[in-house]
Amino acid sequence: MARDIIVLGAGMVGVSVAWHLVRQGHEVTLVDRREPGRETSFGNAGIIQREAVRPYPFPRDLGTLWRVLPNRQVDIRYRPGGMLEAAGPLWQYWKHSAPHRYRRIVPEYASLIARCLDAHAEMIEAAGAESLVRRDGWLEVYRSEHGLNQRLAQAEDNAAEFGVRYRALDAEALVAMEPSLGASAGLAGAIHWLDPWTVSDPGALVAAYARAFEREGGRIVRDEVEALSRQGERWRVTTARGEALSAGSVVLALGPWSRQWLSRLGVSVPLFPKRGYHMHYASAGEARLNHWVMDAEVGYLLAPMRAGIRLTTGAELERLEAPPHTQQLAAAEARARELYPLGERLDAEPWKGARPCTPDMKPVIGPVAGQAGLWCAFGHGHQGFTLGPATGELLAQMMAGERPAIDMRPFRVERFRG
Numbered sequence: 001m002a003r004d005i006i007v008l009g010a011g012m013v014g015v016s017v018a019w020h021l022v023r024q025g026h027e028v029t030l031v032d033r034r035e036p037g038r039e040t041s042f043g044n045a046g047i048i049q050r051e052a053v054r055p056y057p058f059p060r061d062l063g064t065l066w067r068v069l070p071n072r073q074v075d076i077r078y079r080p081g082g083m084l085e086a087a088g089p090l091w092q093y094w095k096h097s098a099p100h101r102y103r104r105i106v107p108e109y110a111s112l113i114a115r116c117l118d119a120h121a122e123m124i125e126a127a128g129a130e131s132l133v134r135r136d137g138w139l140e141v142y143r144s145e146h147g148l149n150q151r152l153a154q155a156e157d158n159a160a161e162f163g164v165r166y167r168a169l170d171a172e173a174l175v176a177m178e179p180s181l182g183a184s185a186g187l188a189g190a191i192h193w194l195d196p197w198t199v200s201d202p203g204a205l206v207a208a209y210a211r212a213f214e215r216e217g218g219r220i221v222r223d224e225v226e227a228l229s230r231q232g233e234r235w236r237v238t239t240a241r242g243e244a245l246s247a248g249s250v251v252l253a254l255g256p257w258s259r260q261w262l263s264r265l266g267v268s269v270p271l272f273p274k275r276g277y278h279m280h281y282a283s284a285g286e287a288r289l290n291h292w293v294m295d296a297e298v299g300y301l302l303a304p305m306r307a308g309i310r311l312t313t314g315a316e317l318e319r320l321e322a323p324p325h326t327q328q329l330a331a332a333e334a335r336a337r338e339l340y341p342l343g344e345r346l347d348a349e350p351w352k353g354a355r356p357c358t359p360d361m362k363p364v365i366g367p368v369a370g371q372a373g374l375w376c377a378f379g380h381g382h383q384g385f386t387l388g389p390a391t392g393e394l395l396a397q398m399m400a401g402e403r404p405a406i407d408m409r410p411f412r413v414e415r416f417r418g
Contacts, residue, residue, distance in 0.1 A: 008032075008225060011041040015036050037203040047198050048117065048197040053106065112363070116390050138293070140190055147297045167191070173189070177290060181339055225237060252376050256273045267368055272317075279310070287340065289304045298335045355380075360415070365394060376413050
């Protein structure tokens with residue numbers, strides 16, 4: 001394999017890939033238009049989700065579809081233009097979410113999730129980033145007994161099948177852990193997921209990983225990619241400022257923008273974005289949030305970040321580059337104020353990002369057939385922050401010709417061909 005490699009994309013996935021490759025002794029150049037960790041990796045909920053062994057399926061029950069149809073929910077919003085542009089991938093997403101298909105997908109997906117903590121731990125130590133990380137899990141809060149009991153049944157299955165650890169909390173135990181949660185919300189209880197780690201500044205963790213990459217001898221180029229082409233046995237990347245980079249291998253880790261670059265090379269991947277928003281708030285009065293808290297039946301999450309209490313929304317099905325729509329965030333904020341005494345907004349404008357999603361809910365990791373030296377690492381949906389280091393570890397093993405730690409066939413790009 002070529003010893004010189006260009007990694008396109010400096011989010012959690014791209015930085016993790018670059019770090020693992022430079023540790024193998026490769027000459028690695030990491031390219032992005034922004035500083036590392038400033039796109040989707042910057043704005044997520046900051047949870048390394050060891051419990052997330054089941055990807056998010058497309059809802060197929062009539063009750064959920066009927067609830068979502070008026071387009072006023074917090075957990076999911078849609079725009080006609082976005083639905084039309086992603087119609088093909090969304091149709092495939094619906095089909096892959098059928099119970100018989102979904103049952104096959106879950107263990108494949110869970111094989112990646114199972115590696116997330118060990119993979120992050122290695123990079124956290126190398127980056128000296130312990131101060132950003134907590135290891136006391138997070139709370140999935142329910143307003144109804146029915147919702148809580150349904151989720152507890154699934155948690156029990158996940159514990160038996162995938163070793164996920166959790167603790168059931170009734171309303172009294174929940175209030176003991178989070179005294180500032182509002183009694184007026186009528187909470188039934190919560191699930192305390194014990195395995196996940198939480199990060200007080202997700203963008204800062206990616207930046208710390210990037211500095212560790214540079215200390216190992218890696219190079220970071222901050223510039224827009226203008227062109228990507230293969231010339232002879234080498235790949236050429238031209239940037240907006242005219243820099244021409246050449247390498248034997250290229251890794252595409254550009255999140256939702258990966259689709260357009262593969263398309264230019266004649267490779268079609270049914271990638272579509274799920275957009276999301278966040279805003280930071282002060283806490284009102286003496287209120288304090290001790291853990292990351294998800295209002296599960298409404299569909300938003302509150303996280304005690306460095307920058308304030310971060311409220312993150314659910315998904316918005318919309319075109320990747322469409323202007324932001326603030327109604328979903330406003331709806332989430334109104335419901336969040338029932339749960340926790342949020343103070344004033346701390347950001348001038350809401351943050352907007354886009355999760356790169358595939359119809360079968362699995363990322364694309366591996367080589368591209370017919371494009372020697374071109375590798376993929378994208379499509380992680382809601383879990384790019386969780387799965388970046390594991391993806392970097394596994395892709396580096398593949399690129400070195402080693403046998404990867406898990407079966408990588410379910411994640412190959414060729415699964416979308418034919």
